[in-house]
Amino acid sequence: MAETGTLNMIQALNDALDQTMERDETAVILGEDVGHFGGVFRVTAGLQEKYGSERVFDTPLAEAGIVGMAIGMGLGGLRPIVEIQFADFIFPAFDQIVNELAKYRYRSGGQYAPRVLIRTPYGGGIRGGHYHSQSPEAYFAHTPGLRVVVPSGPYEAKGLLLGALECDDPVIFLEPKRIYRAAKGEIPLDYYTLPLERARIARKGVDLSLVAWGAMMPICLEAAALAEGEGYDIEVIDLQSIAPYDLHTLVRSVEKTGRMVVVHEAPRTCGFGAELIAAVQSAAFEHLRAPLERVTGFDTPFPYILEDHYLPNAERVLAAAVQAIGY
Amino acid sequence: MAETGTLNMIQALNDALDQTMERDETAVILGEDVGHFGGVFRVTAGLQEKYGSERVFDTPLAEAGIVGMAIGMGLGGLRPIVEIQFADFIFPAFDQIVNELAKYRYRSGGQYAPRVLIRTPYGGGIRGGHYHSQSPEAYFAHTPGLRVVVPSGPYEAKGLLLGALECDDPVIFLEPKRIYRAAKGEIPLDYYTLPLERARIARKGVDLSLVAWGAMMPICLEAAALAEGEGYDIEVIDLQSIAPYDLHTLVRSVEKTGRMVVVHEAPRTCGFGAELIAAVQSAAFEHLRAPLERVTGFDTPFPYILEDHYLPNAERVLAAAVQAIGY
Amino acid sequence: MTEPSPIHSAAPIQILGEDGSCADEHRGLLSDEQVVQALEAMVLNRILDRRLLMLQRQGRLGFWMTSRGEEATILGAAVALEPEDPIFLSYRELGCLLWRQIPLAMIFNQLIGNGRDVCLGRQMPVHYCYREWSIPSVSAPVGTQLPHAAGFGYAARLRGTGQVALAFCGEGTASQGDFHTALNFAGVFASPSIFLIRNNGYAISTPESVQTAAESLAVRGEGYGLPGLQVDGNDLLAVVKVVGEAAARARAGDGPTLIEALTYRMGAHSTADDPSAYRSDEEAEAWTRLDPFERLKRHGAWRGVWNEELEAETHARLDQRVVSTLAECEKIPPPRVETLFEGVLETVSPQLEAQRDEYLAMHRRRSEGGYEVP
Amino acid sequence: MTEPSPIHSAAPIQILGEDGSCADEHRGLLSDEQVVQALEAMVLNRILDRRLLMLQRQGRLGFWMTSRGEEATILGAAVALEPEDPIFLSYRELGCLLWRQIPLAMIFNQLIGNGRDVCLGRQMPVHYCYREWSIPSVSAPVGTQLPHAAGFGYAARLRGTGQVALAFCGEGTASQGDFHTALNFAGVFASPSIFLIRNNGYAISTPESVQTAAESLAVRGEGYGLPGLQVDGNDLLAVVKVVGEAAARARAGDGPTLIEALTYRMGAHSTADDPSAYRSDEEAEAWTRLDPFERLKRHGAWRGVWNEELEAETHARLDQRVVSTLAECEKIPPPRVETLFEGVLETVSPQLEAQRDEYLAMHRRRSEGGYEVP
């Protein structure tokens, strides 16, 4: 029987990287402070020591350079794994990601498909203010040619990261830093992968479909537990893959519940919740018993002191859920 | 009575810039080839000659530098008007726009609010392939702190540009280059402004609300005319301002028609159509008689040879409209 | 452990001797009074670094970044400029605020993010903005401020204000694309601006040697058609001289200057960092011998305007002020919840308005008696 | 009209004399056979420039960008490299494809975007990609290819392939942030790579003087710790020498090189451009005297391997090949509509699948008898 261990998300990610570096000699890890220091969140700790500074290395402080260079490394036959220190700092590399990485396979008629995976801690909840809290998933989901994957716990983190590293597509792998250490789980120590683009039903229920990802999962589960106390039975779905996304699972759920609330940290307008609602209302129109709603960050920059007001919490989620159920 | 003239969109924009440069001595125009040459689309033609090369000038070829410098000029009391040669080339400046320009007012508690307007030709229909065709409105609409404005004809172009130049917010002004010269109109030669964030009902109708912006407007009007031949009476709405957007007008329309189709060129997933549908289904749920649908570019990079298949046309719009009406 | 590279090879401009003396011709760079003011600012800087670090450890402050070891570079720039010259800070330049005499309470209000913070507690500590003192808004993405300085300089010239814009950045930040566009644009447009690299040897854990293979960063100036100079960043007088001359050139219409100040980050990168994980004690130790505060003290003594009693007295006085001001500022309640929704655009968008109204209704219910299922 | 700045002040490396001669020591840079091959490639290049321009004017081609005047720079780089060395093109480097003997038909298929284009007609003309010939994909956003070359070089060294990556860019493009990060990363990691600036005086209408206030672009090398050289870009032998030496250095583990080739864009920027709006006839005229084709012809004659008959014969033969190949390629139908939906990711996403199915159903109805209201 496979061994298991109690790991937090950072350890699970580190384990996935370690196993990849071990199995795939073309894999390299690059980013700011990822080498000797092991990354500001320690996700790459110990890897430079183990695999050498040619395969795990610090870069100059320039995200556009990091991603641009990684694309070139991918073209040259390596499997670069990039860390962007905070998702808020991915924007200097936006052109390289959106105009180059995302389009390289398509525009070359499949002759080149640089296998670049970009890991980056994202989201709020750590008192990081404007620039250590943003959730940029919608930007990337709107960019054809990218995968966007978000784990919600250690088991998912390891399995999805290994799954993403097996696939040849460019991946934006968003790590909910707020639960980096909070979420611990008993997970297999062996190599395993989770399928991409498959949503996970985290809690079964019949009254409402609550959809979220990353650090909003514990919030939603908390809200569902509170709702249970009020006599409501909520289904909670962990989207896991934002792009492509598993519409099928959502639609099946909403066909049953007739109601959906999407929860995300990013600002509401044109966030990924909008996409899910637009798609679900089209596919499950006849089954809708209430408007599909969103509980999200507000249309403001991410605040510092008032962060707790900005971030969706169980109370706000519960209120929206109850309102939808009572519609 | 005010004089009018027959102007195409380029001339109308040029006129608006000219009048602004005349009235506001803090206004300056910068960008690649905007000076002596007057811009690759000639929107700034003649302005350097008239206002001098300190106020209308070519920059080095670096969009991040252009926007970054414009922000600094704004902080220093100027009113910079930036041209990004094609919207596809705005991404090197994405960090400056999203992390700096959009957040400057908020993060400084209103102490500084750089008045930067960024004009850029966007959209397909000119056989421009991947990199001369993109429609990036959703990226900016998802970024709190920016206005996003899109004119659909010469009258709107002049009035909205002058309106945008009067307001103190950062504006992304997207110009549908496909109809730069095609659309001609009899417009006032005097100074006038159109209000921002107000949608325009371009055609009244009762059977369906067709919502679009920019170069999709003529397509929608064509589809509505075709539909009329089939006996359907379609309301066509020109959104004009993407951010903020005029939900009120949409909801009023859908309350009447019970149906909505949104048309845009950008890829479907998480495009701005998703937002409109999510918001309208929430606000007008009881009035919906059919699922709200989208006719959009596909989730692929913008193609070259197969562009005509990619871009929404009257046929596709009509099909979606008729399907919704017949639902 | 990765061996840290030897730091700073080239020979920078220096004025202050080992013993605190300087050549006669340089004495006039600062008046005796200014030397005392600078020493007072350094005393205050060190007090703040110590007290705020403590405060952070006690959980009373979210975050802090010390500038110990870099005070001469930071202060020197402020000293050399006119008060109306905007200084685009990176984040580690508390000394500029102190030199400009921004009230301590205003600084604390920002750090705490209380209701009197001019920025309404919207940003993390050290992300200052004080328009009244020509300090534009600090943001975390490094390097973004550099083209702003180029643009501000352009505006100042066009509007005839006579201002010169100075932007700080770290040597790590000089790797960003924004560094390139800023210096290149500044050069092309002869913008009255100054770019001052605080080369303190590290970008978090990453040593200078990973940022560039060049001999120096100053040498990049030539690639943009501007003077590029290295200065001993621990020598206040040298920094004042170099920045002052750059400012004079800029004001005379001779364009921008790149300055690389060689210094050392004596403390951690921030309160989230532990430098012992990536650099040797000996290295840090060696740099304490070059401590800019000690150096300026010797200079003060050499001039006969500073001594231990004066320092002790100053320290006590300022420490007292810090403690009492802090206590006052900590009492101020946080910004009103409503402020979260204000000032994104000039007016509140209909979308945000709806979000605000919905949230505030819930918030009021909550304040009036716990949360409530609607 | 804005007076165009005097172009190129510094004295670049030169080998070919006015009369087509060269010093004995340099003769071996190219064999006689290679000189003839290069001349043939130039003849073909000019034929293509002329024919494709015509084709575009006739509406049979969407777009074209000539490289007239810059052939020596472009060809020289290809000549100096090994066939497996990737060349990251900007867009104006047809000559590299010709030197690598990519079949004309494959080039035309791309330009036309027909169903046999290896890239399936997905990009505008001149956005080449030929993996078999180590030509990665060209994209329009200028400068993005530069860090790719740095990264490719890194990969080549780690994998021990012995390849050197070369990236072209224009002098305008050297203003982009990607230029900075590419050269800096290449320097720091001693990536076996070469960065070759085609300084042709203009970025569309913008003269070189607006791109930089520096004396040269080559001087930027020092700021990244790499050799930076200027070469006469109209002198094929000089380009071959400089690029060849850079490649040898890179292969020996001595890292990257920055080369600035001074040349001139004799034609318009593209078929969408008219240069008479922004530069004087005299200037363009002056540069025809430095035409790299004429110069190489004189060199061929000096070597005794080229003459007018040979040229006429070559021209006729190649022109004939161009015309007949073009005719063949124009007959090939466009890519199938289905290809629009293929290859975005490794597999078609469910979202795109739904879009495809819906569209193809409509498309089939349409093909079967005009559009139809469902």
Ligand SMILES: Cc1ncc(C[n+]2csc(CCOP(=O)(O)OP(=O)(O)O)c2C)c(N)n1
């Ligand atoms: C664009 C961006 N990337 C990454 C970071 C995270 N980060 C904050 S400070 C820092 C190091 C900066 O080093 P340097 O420029 O040398 O300044 P110093 O801290 O030494 O003063 C990094 C990587 C950031 N703030 N912005």
Ligand SMILES: Cc1ncc(C[n+]2csc(CCOP(=O)(O)OP(=O)(O)O)c2C)c(N)n1
């Ligand atoms: C990022 C970006 N901005 C703008 C453009 C539009 N554009 C295409 S070519 C060009 C000029 C390029 O000049 P240069 O780098 O000197 O190369 P050259 O055309 O002279 O060969 C411009 C501005 C672009 N393609 N990409």
Ligand SMILES: [Mg+2]
């Ligand atoms: Mg540093």
Ligand SMILES: [Mg+2]
């Ligand atoms: Mg050029």
